[in-house]
Amino acid sequence: MTLIHFLLLLFLIVCAFFVGRTKDLLSAVIVFSAYSLTMALLWQQLASPDVAITEAAIGAGVTTLLLFAAISRTRRME
Amino acid sequence: MMRTALEIVTLVVIGLLLVLVVREMPPFGDPTNPVHNEVSEFYLENTQDETGVQNVVAAIITDYRGFDTLGELTVLLTAIAGLLAVLRS
Amino acid sequence: MSDIIVQVVTRMMIPYLQLYGLYIILFGHNSPGGGFAGGTVIASSLILYVLAFGIDNEELRLSGSVARIVESCGALAYVGIGLAGILLGANFLSNHSAGFPLGIPGRVFSGGTIVLLTVSIGLKVASTMITLFTNVAEKEGEGE
Amino acid sequence: MDNLFYAMAFVIFLTGFWIMLSHANLIKKIIGMNIMESAVFLFLVAIGYVRDGSAPIVTEASSAITYVNPLPSALILTGIVVSVSVTAFALGLIVRLYQHYGTVDVDEITRMRSEEQ
Amino acid sequence: MITAHIMPLTILLPLVGAYIILLFGSRHKILARNVALATAGVTFAMVCFITYLVSAHGTFVYHLGGWAPPLGIELMADNITAFLLVTFASVAFIVLLFASDVLPGEINPKVITRYYALYLVLLGSLLGIVLSNDFFNIYVFLEISSIAAAALVAVNGDKLAMEASVKYLIMSTLGSGTVLMGIAGLYMVTGYLNLDFIASNLSAAYAGYPLTVLMTLAMLVVGIAVKAALFPLHVWLPDAHGAAPTSSSAILSGLVVKVYIAVLLKLLYRVFPLDFIAALPLQASLLVMATLGIFVGSILAIRQKDIKKMLAYSTVAQIGYVFLGIGLFSEKAMIGAVLHVFNHAVMKSMLFLSAGLLIKYSGRREIADLAGLGRTYPLPMIAFSVGALSMVGIPSFSGFISKWYLGLGALEANQLLFLVVLLVSSLLNAFYYLPIVIAGFFKKGTVEVEKQVIPVGAQISLIFLIAATFFFGLFSNIPVSYIAPTIQGLFGMFGGV
Known part of the structure; x- marks a missing residue:
């Protein structure tokens, strides 16, 4: 486990906590998107490029878009 | 307030238990771990000869474990059918 | 939702996005990628189009049935390729043991059924993702 | 202390679990679910990792290079797609619930339902 | 050719049927209905053929893609598997027969084709879970089964059902996330995903990583218990099963909950060595939870006014019986548990279907309003009564047999306390089932009901279920002699407990 792994993991944990604490769903989704991209980076660091590409496209792309769409049709604040 | 405290206590207890577990897990990144057994070696050594592709992960998802992928396509199809059924009703 | 700059840029970007998605699908067996990632990239190019030009577009009303047929056909093609293994005398989803030619590793058309399966996955995933998005985002739950 | 990696993956898993259980907002629950599942996937990738290993793309037949274990990657590809399907279906349901109740909060929905009865 | 490839084809057939239905879209209702009935029927026939093959040639396996186990996915059928397969395919077919006649009046016509497709996907996934030998x-x-089941609950767009469905989906995703973590742990310490290979490497792994193995076992059991609604993790079940359309309730209560028990059976009896589990507090906690589930489920069922909610709470109690049978770790109790999976599937689907018919024709969901309906609608009320008597455990009904074996198992394991549990819970069952039966036939109705014709398919399916209850109550030696050798083998392998 190298320093970059540690930093990325730390960022992931911070993102996850922020999602848990914030009242604003929109910012939660944006942070979740950052979380997914960081996850993709981490997987790239762990030598799994296939998973990284898929996570970047599906986790950071489609899931975020779906969440945005759902929030735009419901309410923004918790 | 009571509930939050209870949740935090539960999570911390689970977390402490997990710390114990994690301490004895196979070391991270060690090439002698149980997972790096003959199965992964077989995949890495024989994929080119047996399936004719270079990306071993692609060979696993579409050939060695192709049935999982069929299940996965079914998951997508189910999600769509369920979503449309719910939204159109 | 009808910003002219967004529309022009989108129109310029979509072909490249789709090309990239196709690349990921077709070279998925020799480099990182594969049907899921490629299909999603293609879908996201179409989602971009939807976002830039609005969802009430008449063309998208039509695409519902097309997406439905592509989805089912993607899954049916996957099963069909699997059944071809049985018909050729091997087990379900067999590749080399059913006698499919493997080709030279590294080429686009290598790996027997793997390319076909990847393409069918890609088609299926692309159509599914676009349908999921348009349905979650659509303002009125009507149409068909 | 190399296993700190696993420990941190578990921390993310528990955070997702906590978000899912403690928040009444359904969309928040769904985000928590995604965080939890990706923590599981992170754990799986970490299992398959080998120090200084390279990506499992075999271009030549020499066994001099160490590769990471390809099997967890293949499993996770499946898992990611499963999790996005569940997310999409759940969001569709939530949107419909909002049309009926005007809220996506489980507690409020329960209260409204008990008032109706 | 069919014989060799029967196992993958059995799983594929319902899935392909669903793909075809979705391909044609929501306008072709008749086509969808016919495709669904034909696929479910043929699936049932193929499952019967598998049962025959297993009894003739013993356990057999299939390697998908031609890759032998540690590399590829393996399907496996032994006697218990075949018995569970018959359970799932037959009940699913009968419920579908019922649904094909009753659905058009019950759910939105726009979603009927998708309902059939989801139903078939659910059937395929159930068969897949039972047959697969790869974790x-x-x-x-x-995952397929949980999405399809949640969709079947919510399909009608009814707001109660949708709320229940969201809860169900979230709980079951929580469960499957935990299960996946457990699978990852097992993979981590053994290096395999195939059940047999995990089993043979587990004792070595336990020597090296005892805590990890324990954590894995705990995660798997908790995850499965959430999905199988073991007390106290059952909170999602009554809402979901009570609010769903009739045929969905029947298949969810009858089959979907059971399939997770099938996974638990595989886990506890094939993967983890029996002496290993016997050394853990797992057995005691399973028994305690099962007992609490039986009592709490029954008591809550007594308090319900809504008939479908009552049946759903009764499912919580009945799941307790099956967990009791698994937790006793004795041969007879195990036979009882497996039999109860089948008997409860038949009884509960019959109860839900007949209750659904009564609700449909009387327009009331309250238990009190069902009085006197037996005179206007004899067949549904008779079916309900047969199911109720079988639930209570009257001899000559099939429910008696499984309770009998559970009781024998309790004796065999020297746990006489659980005999008392069985007896008291039967009394509790009688307490909430029998008044409905008596009121249904002998009391004067509170609401005036016009007599309507019950569709033929619904009648046929109810008659089949009634016949099955009596048949397996009177000729119980047929299923017992089919599954007993395998169970004896399981226990013999580990030298008994």
Whole structure:
């Protein structure tokens, strides 16, 4: 486990906590998107490029878009 | 307030238990771990000869474990059918 | 939702996005990628189009049935390729043991059924993702 | 202390679990679910990792290079797609619930339902 | 050719049927209905053929893609598997027969084709879970089954049903996330995903990583218990099963909950060595939870006014019986548990279907309003009564047999306390089932009901279920002699407990 792994993991944990604490769903989704991209980076660091590409496209792309769409049709604040 | 405290206590207890577990897990990144057994070696050594592709992960998802992928396509199809059924009703 | 700059840029970007998605699908067996990632990239190019030009577009009303047929056909093609293994005398989803030619590793058309399966996955995933998005985002739950 | 990696993956898993259980907002629950599942996937990738290993793309037949274990990657590809399907279906349901109740909060929905009865 | 490839084809057939239905879209209702009935029927026939093959040639396996186990996915059928397969395919077919006649009046016509497709996908995934011998493959099918089941609950767009469905989906995703973590742990310490290979490497792994193995076992059991609604993790079940359309309730209560028990059976009896589990507090906690589930489920069922909610709470109690049978770890109790999976599937689907018919024709969901309906609608009320008597455990009904074996198992394991549990819970069952039966036939109705014609398909399916209850109550030696050798083998392998 190298320093970059540690930093990325730390960022992931911070993102996850922020999602848990914030009242604003929109910012939660944006942070979740950052979380997914960081996850993709981490997987790239762990030598799994296939998973990284898929996570970047599906986790950071489609899931975020779906969440945005759902929030735009419901309410923004918790 | 009571509930939050209870949740935090539960999570911390689970977390402490997990710390114990994690301490004895196979070391991270060690090439002698149980997972790096003959199965992964077989995949890495024989994929080119047996399936004719270079990306071993692609060979696993579409050939060695192709049935999982069929299940996965079914998951997508189910999600769509369920979503449309719910939204159109 | 009808910003002219967004529309022009989108129109310029979509072909490249789709090309990239196709690349990921077709070279998925020799480099990182594969049907899921490629299909999603293609879908996201179409989602971009939807976002830039609005969802009430008449063309998208039509695409519902097309997406439905592509989805089912993607899954049916996957099963069909699997059944071809049985018909050729091997087990379900067999590749080399059913006698499919493997080709030279590294080429686009290598790996027997793997390319076909990847393409069918890609088609299926692309159509599914676009349908999921348009349905979650659509303002009125009507149409068909 | 190399296993700190696993420990941190578990921390993310528990955070997702906590978000899912403690928040009444359904969309928040769904985000928590995604965080939890990706923590599981992170754990799986970490299992398959080998120090200084390279990506499992075999271009030549020499066994001099160490590769990471390809099997967890293949499993996770499946898992990611499963999790996005569940997310999409759940969001569709939530949107419909909002049309009926005007809220996506489980507690409020329960209260409204008990008032109706 | 069919014989060799029967196992993958059995799983594929319902899935392909669903793909075809979705391909044609929501306008072709008749086509969808016919395709669904034909696929479910043929699936049932193929499952019967598998049962025959297993009894003739013993356990057999299939390697998908031609890759032998540690590399590829393996399907496996032994006697218990075949018995569970018959359970799932037959009940699913009968419920579908019922649904094909009753659905058009019950749910929105726009979604009927999708309902059939989801139903078939659910059937395929159930068969896949039972047949698969690969842990990750089981996980994939588990996810398919939970999405399809949640969709079947919410399909009508009814707001109560949708709320229940969201809760169900979230709980079951929580469960499957935990299960996946457990699978990852097992993979981590053994290096395999195939059940047999995990089993043979587990004792070595336990020597090296005892805590990890324990954590894995705990995660798997908790995850499965959430999905199988073991007390106290059952909170999602009554809402979901009570609010769903009739045929969905029948299949969810009858089959979907059971399939997770099938996974638990595989886990506890095939993967983890029996002496290993016997050394853990797992057995005691399973028994305690099962007992509490039986009592709490029954008591809550007594308090319900809504008939479907009552049946749903009764499912919580009945799941307790099956867990009791698994937790006793004795041969007879195990036979009782497996039999109860089948008997409860038949009884509960019959109860839900007949209750659904009564609700449909009387327009009332309250238990009190069902009085006197036996005179206007004899067949549904008779079916309900047969199911109720079988639930209570009257001899000559099939429910008696499984309780009998559970009781014998309790004796065999020297746990006489659980005999008392069985007796008291039967009394509790009688307490909430029998008044409905008596009121249904002998009391004067509170609401005036016009007599309507019950569709033929619905009648046929109810008659089949009634016949099955009597048949397996009177000729119980047929299923017992089919599954007993395998169970004896399981216990013999580990030298008994």
